[in-house]
Amino acid sequence: MVISHAAALISWIESALPELDPTTFGPWLAEPAGPGAVIAVVHVRVESATRPARSIAVTLSAHPITHHDTAS
Numbered sequence: 001m002v003i004s005h006a007a008a009l010i011s012w013i014e015s016a017l018p019e020l021d022p023t024t025f026g027p028w029l030a031e032p033a034g035p036g037a038v039i040a041v042v043h044v045r046v047e048s049a050t051r052p053a054r055s056i057a058v059t060l061s062a063h064p065i066t067h068h069d070t071a072s
Contacts, residue, residue, distance in 0.1 A: 013042055025062040033061035
């Protein structure tokens with residue numbers, strides 16, 4: 001697979017994340033995980049002949065949706 005631009009990289013990462021039930025969980029966010037959240041860690045490493053290698057890990061979380069009964 002060849003990724004030719006940043007949007008393609010983001011698309012690839014999104015396709016690799018676990019699929020979530022949208023009625024149960026909110027979207028993937030780069031936020032601390034709370035109780036009941038699903039987490040995924042994305043590792044990125046950049047290597048180049050002219051610069052030192054660099055890497056980062058980003059933890060994503062999808063929080064459960066809470067349904068409040070508003071009927072009186």
